[in-house]
Amino acid sequence: MELIGLANYAIFMGILIGIYALLALGLNIQWGLTGLFNAGIAGFFAVGAYTSAILTSPHVVGRVGGFDLPIVVGWAGAIVFAGLIAWPIGKVCLRFRSDYLAIATIGVAEIIRLVIKSEDWLTGSSRGITAIPRPFGELDYVASQLAYLGLVIAAVAVVYFLVERQLKSPWGRMMRAIRDNEAAAAAMGKRIEARRLQAFMFGAAVMGLAGALFVHFNRSITPEAIDPMIATFLIWIMLILGGSGNNRGAILGAIVIWVVWSVSEMLTDRLPTDVALQAKYIRIFVVGLTLQLVLRFRPEGILPEERTRRTAR
Amino acid sequence: MKLKTTAGLIGSILGATLLAATPAQAQNVKIGLLGGITGPIAAMAPPMLAASQLAVAHVNEQGGIGNGGKLEVVVGDCGCNPQNATDAATKAVNIDRVIGLVGPACSGAVLAAANSVAVPAGVLLITPSGTSPQITTINDKDLVFRTVPSDDYQGRALARTLKARGTSKVAVAFLNNDYGKGLAEAFKAEFESNGGTIAGYSGHEAGKASYRSDLAELAKAGADTLVIFDYGDGTGLVIMRQALENNFFKNFVGADGMKSDAVIRELGAENLTTFFASAPVGEASTSLESFGKAFAAAGQSPDAIFTTTSYDAAFLMALAIEKAGGDKTKLAESLRAVSSAPGEPIMVGEWAKAKQLIAEGKDIDYKGAAGDHEFDKNGDVPGTYAFFKVSGDTYESLGEMK
Numbered sequence: 001m002e003l004i005g006l007a008n009y010a011i012f013m014g015i016l017i018g019i020y021a022l023l024a025l026g027l028n029i030q031w032g033l034t035g036l037f038n039a040g041i042a043g044f045f046a047v048g049a050y051t052s053a054i055l056t057s058p059h060v061v062g063r064v065g066g067f068d069l070p071i072v073v074g075w076a077g078a079i080v081f082a083g084l085i086a087w088p089i090g091k092v093c094l095r096f097r098s099d100y101l102a103i104a105t106i107g108v109a110e111i112i113r114l115v116i117k118s119e120d121w122l123t124g125s126s127r128g129i130t131a132i133p134r135p136f137g138e139l140d141y142v143a144s145q146l147a148y149l150g151l152v153i154a155a156v157a158v159v160y161f162l163v164e165r166q167l168k169s170p171w172g173r174m175m176r177a178i179r180d181n182e183a184a185a186a187a188m189g190k191r192i193e194a195r196r197l198q199a200f201m202f203g204a205a206v207m208g209l210a211g212a213l214f215v216h217f218n219r220s221i222t223p224e225a226i227d228p229m230i231a232t233f234l235i236w237i238m239l240i241l242g243g244s245g246n247n248r249g250a251i252l253g254a255i256v257i258w259v260v261w262s263v264s265e266m267l268t269d270r271l272p273t274d275v276a277l278q279a280k281y282i283r284i285f286v287v288g289l290t291l292q293l294v295l296r297f298r299p300e301g302i303l304p305e306e307r308t309r310r311t312a313r
Numbered sequence: 314m315k316l317k318t319t320a321g322l323i324g325s326i327l328g329a330t331l332l333a334a335t336p337a338q339a340q341n342v343k344i345g346l347l348g349g350i351t352g353p354i355a356a357m358a359p360p361m362l363a364a365s366q367l368a369v370a371h372v373n374e375q376g377g378i379g380n381g382g383k384l385e386v387v388v389g390d391c392g393c394n395p396q397n398a399t400d401a402a403t404k405a406v407n408i409d410r411v412i413g414l415v416g417p418a419c420s421g422a423v424l425a426a427a428n429s430v431a432v433p434a435g436v437l438l439i440t441p442s443g444t445s446p447q448i449t450t451i452n453d454k455d456l457v458f459r460t461v462p463s464d465d466y467q468g469r470a471l472a473r474t475l476k477a478r479g480t481s482k483v484a485v486a487f488l489n490n491d492y493g494k495g496l497a498e499a500f501k502a503e504f505e506s507n508g509g510t511i512a513g514y515s516g517h518e519a520g521k522a523s524y525r526s527d528l529a530e531l532a533k534a535g536a537d538t539l540v541i542f543d544y545g546d547g548t549g550l551v552i553m554r555q556a557l558e559n560n561f562f563k564n565f566v567g568a569d570g571m572k573s574d575a576v577i578r579e580l581g582a583e584n585l586t587t588f589f590a591s592a593p594v595g596e597a598s599t600s601l602e603s604f605g606k607a608f609a610a611a612g613q614s615p616d617a618i619f620t621t622t623s624y625d626a627a628f629l630m631a632l633a634i635e636k637a638g639g640d641k642t643k644l645a646e647s648l649r650a651v652s653s654a655p656g657e658p659i660m661v662g663e664w665a666k667a668k669q670l671i672a673e674g675k676d677i678d679y680k681g682a683a684g685d686h687e688f689d690k691n692g693d694v695p696g697t698y699a700f701f702k703v704s705g706d707t708y709e710s711l712g713e714m715k
């Protein structure tokens with residue numbers, strides 16, 4: 001009995017880690033690969049989540065949508081729409097460099113969050129959207145979770161494979177050239193603006209997919225899920241910790257942070273109740289401390305970016 | 314991948330030591346308390362958890378569960394968001410093997426935890442503070458209940474009461490979350506359909522330093538009564554202070570979130586002669602009184618929001634477990650049996666009496682601190698509300714709201 005419970009818990013963790021790994025991979029395309037400081041991950045996550053929710057949920061009076069479409073359509077819609085919404089945002093914001101871009105994207109994510117919180121007709125505002133279908137949702141508890149884990153792993157694998165391919169292709173080398181020395185890349189005749197916009201949209205589309213996966217797992221979405229703390233900064237921590245520029249690092253970062261977060265609670269729960277309550281705050285502290293330690297002793301992350309030496313020579 | 318297996322290993326070692334550490338005792342039963350310990354309602358969480366734990370203490374002091382077993386509590390943090398809530402619920406259900414969950418505390422967290430954990434796993438869930446009307450609609454196989462009424466009821470009752478007291482023009486400021494917005498919408502609909510005028514209506518975000526511009530905007534249309542749907546130990550307090558300082562409004566009305574000791578403590582009773590608030594109350598007021606005494610004796614303030622519902626949720630969970638004989642599959646059915654009329658009334662803290670009656674096979678009807686908890690078919694309670702004014706350093710009831 002206990003083992004089934006543990007296994008089931010591990011399955012659940014796997015699903016959440018997979019979803020966050022996708023977010024980290026999306027961010028890796030933008031930051032690790034292209035050097036775009038996107039601090040508005042929550043915004044694209046939200047766009048993907050709500051797009052899929054609106055497309056696949058049953059009709060409700062007073063809200064647009066309720067198209068009751070197949071889940072696959074919802075996921076495709078989430079990818080496409082999150083990518084598309086990144087276009088105007090990128091057009092406006094990508095003229096900024098580094099910190100300025102971060103501020104602009106935080107602003108955009110907040111705008112998206114406030115729109116979601118206020119527009120009843122579109123998103124159900126603070127009450128959110130419910131009754132969203134889950135693939136294999138009619139199975140038993142364990143079987144349903146296992147099947148969903150399979151879907152998430154497949155999604156992560158496909159995205160990982162595609163991004164890896166891209167990274168090793170001429171496109172990837174070009175992006176790194178733009179990141180590391182923009183002037184030189186421009187002198188080589190590369191269209192910097194367009195390329196950066198491309199990477200921004202790709203990353204956003206991956207984040208949108210993560211949002212869709214999240215929404216169907218919980219069968220509901222409310223604005224509480226897109227709080228910047230848990231949908232933006234946590235992902236930054238994952239990527240920096242795992243190693244930006246390295247896709248395996250992005251995935252590893254997601255694993256480490258969730259394990260630190262969740263497993264540490266299992267340890268602290270063995271303490272007396274008063275202490276255990278305070279320890280819940282310490283979990284946040286531990287995540288921050290982990291980041292500090294990595295930045296101090298291993299600034300390139302656990303798995304640093306792989307430099308292809310041949311080209312350097 | 315390697316790391317994942319290591320994590321699994323650590324997990325199984327933990328589980329194994331846990332097993333070894335608890336040798337076979339009389340059947341202890343575990344329930345999970347999922348509070349909003351971190352996150353936006355962190356200030357409200359400790360009293361809520363203390364209230365639930367008071368109920369557990371009452372159970373264990375007066376004979377425990379079944380044949381000498383104890384009710385054990387696993388505290389989890391729902392963080393007021395779906396990510397942490399599902400994590401905490403999954404852990405409670407799978408690792409700690411709880412048979413019921415009290416919480417999570419926030420509506421979005423309840424929706425996620427119910428949909429992806431409690432309902433698939435067949436675990437009874439009672440939330441003491443998830444007020445969103447969406448919770449009513451969860452396809453829950455009769456496993457999701459709440460001891461707090463849906464916002465719809467209170468907002469409407471407050472609107473009728475205000476109208477009956479002769480107020481016909483108000484401005485409404487609400488916190489833009491499911492709690493504030495739900496109340497505001499219900500209030501607006503009912504107030505307008507009774508012929509009242511909403512002269513200003515706006516939502517605000519929590520945690521800003523100044524709400525003076527919002528207040529100026531609300532006051533523009535000339536209403537002298539401000540209805541605030543917010544928390545009295547948070548943004549609601551700031552809004553009220555700034556409205557008083559700048560003389561934007563004369564009268565103030567709040568819902569249960571505003572009926573907080575912090576408001577009186579911070580603003581002073583002498584400034585609050587025109588402040589009124591509604592809050593759910595139990596019909597059997599002796600229950601509320603005995604809860605107040607017991608909770609104060611435990612060093613807590615019984616007026617803190619959602620403490621009565623937290624107590625009732627945990628106590629009802631215990632009654633249901635006792636009635637079902639610890640059988641997880643019968644919990645929901647038993648919960649309905651112990652909470653609804655007819656039956657011998659059970660008040661707050663009367664565990665020994667309830668236990669005996671259940672053992673004798675008699676029907677009982679729990680009348681809690683927050684209300685009678687006659688669940689409807691969706692697991693909702695209608696709720697009874699009273700209208701309060703400030704008197705000294707506490708609140709005094711002006712009678713029930715119709």
